[in-house]
Amino acid sequence: MGASMGTSKIEERYDRNFNTLSLEEQKTLGTSKVVVIGLGGLGGSVCEMLARVGIGHLTLIDGDVFEASNLNRQLLSEERLIGFPKAQAAKNRVNAINSEVKVRYFIEYLDESNLYERIKDADVVMDCLDSIDTRFKLQKSAQQASIPIVSGAIAGVAGQVTTIFPDDKGYELIYGKKGRKQPKGVETRTGNIAYCAFFVAALQSSECLKVLLDRGDILRNKLLIAELWTNTFDIMDLV
């Protein structure tokens, strides 16, 4: 098929999305704008899934470049890409999968100075960050911009997912009141295993679609917790 695929009709490309998704829903996804912040273990897989499912506009942000220690879990990392910017690799991957996706990418870290600007036009922000401190900053900006956040976090073979709407308390319910500097999570000691990262990224992608399509059960004020050694899968009430 090759290059001609880019001009495919929506019915062809997304044939196997039907009728889990309706054509109407597929078109909604095609006009949706999603920002993915953090393109490591979670964000790389999130990009892959959102591109394949047919999100029309993706903004991909990470200031980092690949290093050897990413290869154990980060979908976008390859040996030949060591030293290469993650955001640029993400753009290349998304467009290799689905050239119809409009991609913007930024090789930069986010803080109070640029967060609002980067997310303000989005329908959903995907929090794939590895810093609890930056998650709080993201929530503040997303509240200002009235944008929901789908948040994932991992450590070892454990993970958690929640969806935060602008009026919600959000991270405070999970990490406690924001201190001046949030400590790192236990992932600094456990590392992260590939299948857990992919699994949590899949849950995040599913939440993203449900928010965009206003369909299904959304993890609002709830925390889905998974631990894969014990096959624990629970949804906890945060309020």
Place this chain on the structure above:
Amino acid sequence: MIKIELKLFVTLSRYLPDNSGSLEIPEGTTVEKLIFDVGIPKELVKLIFINGKKQNRSYQLKNNDRVGLFPPVGGG
């Protein structure tokens, strides 16, 4: 005495006592006291869930409560 089910996640799992599926504790025990008695450094516990709902450390445990304790998880 009452019986509870205790689950400890991620880095806390090393503190899991024997019989954690049906752990005997004195009536009136708070989560704070449970954390102390099991020997978990209190700063390691970030989230407390009782019967699937978030609670705080002063919660008094009841017979057949299902208790889950989590450390902070923030990796991406």
